[in-house]
Amino acid sequence: MKTLKDTLVLYSHYQKLLLRNPAWMLAALFQPVCYLYLFAPLLKNATGVGAVSSINQFTPGLLVMVSLFGVMFVGYTVIDYLRNGVIERLRVTTASRFALLMGMVLRDVVTLIAQTLIVIMLALPLGLEITPAGAVLSILLMVLIGLTVSPASYALALTVKSEDALGPILNFFSQPLLLLSGVLLPLTLAPDWLLRLSSLNPFRYVVDASRELYSGNLRSPAVLKGFVILIVLSAASFLWSLRCMKKAAA
Amino acid sequence: MEMIVTDNLSKTFKSGKNTVEAVKGVSLSVKKGEIFGFIGPNGAGKTTTMRMLTTLMPPSSGTASVVGYDLFRQPGRIREKIGYVSQKGGCYELATGYENMVLQGRLYGLSKAQAMENAKRLADVFRMNEYCFRKVSTYSGGQRRHIDLAMGVMHNPPLVFLDEPTTGLDPTSRANFWEHIRRLRDEGVTIFLTTHYLDESDSLCDTICIMDHGSVVAEGSSQELKRQIAGDIIEIGLNASDIEMASRLVSSLSGVKEVAAGEKTLKFYIDEGEKALPEILPLFVGGGIPILTVELRRPSLDEVFLKKTGYTIESAEGVEE
Numbered sequence: 341m342k343t344l345k346d347t348l349v350l351y352s353h354y355q356k357l358l359l360r361n362p363a364w365m366l367a368a369l370f371q372p373v374c375y376l377y378l379f380a381p382l383l384k385n386a387t388g389v390g391a392v393s394s395i396n397q398f399t400p401g402l403l404v405m406v407s408l409f410g411v412m413f414v415g416y417t418v419i420d421y422l423r424n425g426v427i428e429r430l431r432v433t434t435a436s437r438f439a440l441l442m443g444m445v446l447r448d449v450v451t452l453i454a455q456t457l458i459v460i461m462l463a464l465p466l467g468l469e470i471t472p473a474g475a476v477l478s479i480l481l482m483v484l485i486g487l488t489v490s491p492a493s494y495a496l497a498l499t500v501k502s503e504d505a506l507g508p509i510l511n512f513f514s515q516p517l518l519l520l521s522g523v524l525l526p527l528t529l530a531p532d533w534l535l536r537l538s539s540l541n542p543f544r545y546v547v548d549a550s551r552e553l554y555s556g557n558l559r560s561p562a563v564l565k566g567f568v569i570l571i572v573l574s575a576a577s578f579l580w581s582l583r584c585m586k587k588a589a590a
Numbered sequence: 591m592e593m594i595v596t597d598n599l600s601k602t603f604k605s606g607k608n609t610v611e612a613v614k615g616v617s618l619s620v621k622k623g624e625i626f627g628f629i630g631p632n633g634a635g636k637t638t639t640m641r642m643l644t645t646l647m648p649p650s651s652g653t654a655s656v657v658g659y660d661l662f663r664q665p666g667r668i669r670e671k672i673g674y675v676s677q678k679g680g681c682y683e684l685a686t687g688y689e690n691m692v693l694q695g696r697l698y699g700l701s702k703a704q705a706m707e708n709a710k711r712l713a714d715v716f717r718m719n720e721y722c723f724r725k726v727s728t729y730s731g732g733q734r735r736h737i738d739l740a741m742g743v744m745h746n747p748p749l750v751f752l753d754e755p756t757t758g759l760d761p762t763s764r765a766n767f768w769e770h771i772r773r774l775r776d777e778g779v780t781i782f783l784t785t786h787y788l789d790e791s792d793s794l795c796d797t798i799c800i801m802d803h804g805s806v807v808a809e810g811s812s813q814e815l816k817r818q819i820a821g822d823i824i825e826i827g828l829n830a831s832d833i834e835m836a837s838r839l840v841s842s843l844s845g846v847k848e849v850a851a852g853e854k855t856l857k858f859y860i861d862e863g864e865k866a867l868p869e870i871l872p873l874f875v876g877g878g879i880p881i882l883t884v885e886l887r888r889p890s891l892d893e894v895f896l897k898k899t900g901y902t903i904e905s906a907e908g909v910e911e
Contacts (some may be wrong), residue, residue: 346696
């Protein structure tokens with residue numbers, strides 16, 4: 341009970357701090373807007389495979405990319421907190437380690453939900469078609485991505501303890517993770533070896549699931565697969581970050 | 591009642607193949623309602639000891655109880671009863687001091703109304719009304735230390751840990767900060783603080799514990815520690831030709847320790863110097879030794895520190911930096 345209350349108290353604190361910085365909000369929307377309006381039109385002639393329109397192919401991938409990149413770098417704030425003694429102070433209060441983490445993760449997830457809604461709304465005038473059930477499932481998928489990536493980013497930050505190390509590590513992983521997931525173009529276009537390489541990337545299945553949702557195949561096995569993979573990953577990610585929070589020291 | 595009791599508390603770190611003994615078997619007890627000062631140069635193990643006692647870091651061995659709870663088995667209960675102010679403070683820079691205090695109170699289980707009430711009271715007590723509704727990132731060093739201390743006592747803990755609370759403050763701010771710490775003590779709060787300012791521990795602390803290389807080398811009140819050393823210092827200025835005779839005269843007196851003859855001065859330690867001096871001076875006059883100058887000094891903590899560790903705290907700081 342106290343853990344839940346502490347989580348919400350911390351969450352509303354972090355959310356308040358975030359909303360005070362409007363520049364950040366604009367930056368968070370700039371990337372999806374660029375991709376939707378400056379990149380998506382190129383796809384109209386390039387792909388448009390089968391019955392699914394190019395915008396319905398592109399948006400689900402874009403959403404995964406936005407959520408991955410939106411949340412991947414949240415660890416930076418925690419390095420700042422570590423250095424200023426915030427984490428240490430919090431660890432001496434009676435709030436549980438779970439609440440200390442979940443307060444931050446919840447803010448990241450709520451931000452992701454807002455971003456997802458905005459991207460869907462921006463894509464509608466471009467011809468995006470989505471059923472309400474599909475939209476809800478799509479948002480759920482984004483929430484799970486947030487629950488996977490955000491704790492991992494905090495765990496990594498608490499482990500390496502410096503921006504100089506965190507940046508290169510995140511960039512090292514994010515590029516192949518992104519390109520091997522078929523975010524920008526479906527991997528159906530990929531040569532055999534690339535396809536096999538991508539099958540090692542869990543986010544490929546997440547993108548597959550996302551695309552199925554926007555193709556109207558809500559009951560497709562690919563959707564289930566994507567959700568199951570994310571649930572397992574988010575649990576692992578959370579356990580990892582809890583361990584790091586228990587030992588966190590500047 | 592004892593607020594903190596430790597027995598042989600130790601912490602060993604492994605870095606690569608090396609093991610570093612940061613704290614080597616510290617045994618101490620802190621009484622309720624006192625200001626307990628942990629002094630020593632950087633790297634002596636003060637902060638590590640404090641981090642163990644505040645549940646931030648598990649000890650490698652030994653036993654300890656804090657506010658009556660076992661450090662190993664009941665860290666959660668200890669957290670309810672202690673306040674901790676680290677060297678860095680740890681406020682959210684982009685939130686106001688007031689917001690920081692209210693959030694802190696709520697994390698200790700206070701209701702929103704209670705937390706707001708406590709924050710307002712502390713803003714009054716620490717005279718922070720002028721700035722507590724501004725972002726912490728705009729605060730001066732002194733203002734920061736005030737908000738940090740207020741954060742540490744938001745939930746009215748009976749025991750508060752302060753890690754180097756006045757480092758970097760100017761003399762006026764330090765004196766002002768000491769007043770707040772003394773007032774907390776007068777309200778019944780037990781204070782455990784670390785410092786590397788000897789004057790700070792001398793004027794502020796009821797009990798002083800000197801730590802060096804991971805071990806406690808002396809513990810007691812400022813008076814007791816100074817007395818342990820050698821009593822008071824008397825330095826008498828004489829004609830060079832009289833030094834030898836005076837030295838023999840002084841050495842024969844009871845209670846005199848460590849007579850050191852200089853070129854034109856004779857220095858020695860004696861208990862209760864203010865009573866001994868009127869008895870000693872007539873002996874010189876009777877012996878026909880003219881006295882040029884007389885100086886009676888109380889030993890300072892610097893001398894205690896030098897005696898216990900073999901070096902001055904300033905020289906140790908110099909080596910560290």
